[in-house]
Amino acid sequence: MEQKTNINALEGKQELTITRIFNLPVELVYKAYTESEFIAQWMGTKVLKLENRNHGSYEFETSHEGNVMFKANGTIHSLIPNQEIIRTFEMENMPIGVQLEFLNFEKVTENKSKLTIQIIYKSEKHRAEQLKLPFAYGLNMAHDKLQELLTN
Amino acid sequence: MKLRRDVFQAIADPTRRTIITLVAASAMTPTVIAENFDYSRQTISKHIQILTECELLEQEQKGREIYYRLNPNEMKQIADFIEPFRKMWDDRFNSLEAVMKKHQSNSI
Numbered sequence: 593m594e595q596k597t598n599i600n601a602l603e604g605k606q607e608l609t610i611t612r613i614f615n616l617p618v619e620l621v622y623k624a625y626t627e628s629e630f631i632a633q634w635m636g637t638k639v640l641k642l643e644n645r646n647h648g649s650y651e652f653e654t655s656h657e658g659n660v661m662f663k664a665n666g667t668i669h670s671l672i673p674n675q676e677i678i679r680t681f682e683m684e685n686m687p688i689g690v691q692l693e694f695l696n697f698e699k700v701t702e703n704k705s706k707l708t709i710q711i712i713y714k715s716e717k718h719r720a721e722q723l724k725l726p727f728a729y730g731l732n733m734a735h736d737k738l739q740e741l742l743t744n
Numbered sequence: 745m746k747l748r749r750d751v752f753q754a755i756a757d758p759t760r761r762t763i764i765t766l767v768a769a770s771a772m773t774p775t776v777i778a779e780n781f782d783y784s785r786q787t788i789s790k791h792i793q794i795l796t797e798c799e800l801l802e803q804e805q806k807g808r809e810i811y812y813r814l815n816p817n818e819m820k821q822i823a824d825f826i827e828p829f830r831k832m833w834d835d836r837f838n839s840l841e842a843v844m845k846k847h848q849s850n851s852i
Binding site for chain 2 (some may be wrong): 621634686
């Protein structure tokens with residue numbers, strides 16, 4: 593079965609591509625990326641700043657139980673409503689560095705759309721740092737799951 | 745995710761899992777790793793040794809210091825590394841879809 597979310601990360605490259613098919617009109621997917629209220633809801637983050645204009649910038653802050661877990665920021669290079677966002681993204685105090693993101697919004701049908709995010713890292717090593725984080729988290733999850741199976 | 749039996753034994757211990765999470769973020773010396781725990785340096789060294797033996801961690805000599813990091817050879821199994829990343833995005837996008845569907849039905 594075709595997965596709704598796909599990652600394409602070729603070995604030896606410093607970029608990766610994320611694609612996702614949404615059962616939503618393209619306007620709503622674009623809206624989810626450009627309105628603070630919606631970003632806050634689906635990303636579970638506080639939007640401190642979001643300037644939706646060419647050369648604007650943004651800042652997110654994510655907390656867990658009252659503690660700030662991470663801060664992210666970036667510059668919006670350019671936007672074409674319902675089509676494209678070109679921006680940078682950086683998680684503060686992380687070894688991943690600044691990444692350049694090309695977000696492409698495509699209408700498939702009235703109620704179906706495709707989002708393609710091409711992310712370019714400083715180097716292949718920086719890309720690996722990004723991929724390692726969910727992997728380490730995944731190890732914890734895999735263990736917890738097994739533990740659960742063993743105790744039940 | 746495929747895990748070899750020895751790898752599973754390595755991650756069965758919560759201290760060792762914390763060490764993996766620490767060095768996943770950045771390579772660290774045993775001293776810096778030990779500073780994150782209340783255990784003795786010897787105890788932490790033992791955990792690091794087990795993680796190194798099953799190839800989850802690898803050593804890197806930088807000047808006089810030895811740094812430990814997640815083994816990049818494991819990165820050859822790149823699909824295994826990508827799956828948790830894909831899952832993270834899949835969950836996020838499912839959430840986006842749910843939030844916007846709710847907004848869509850509220851505005852009709």
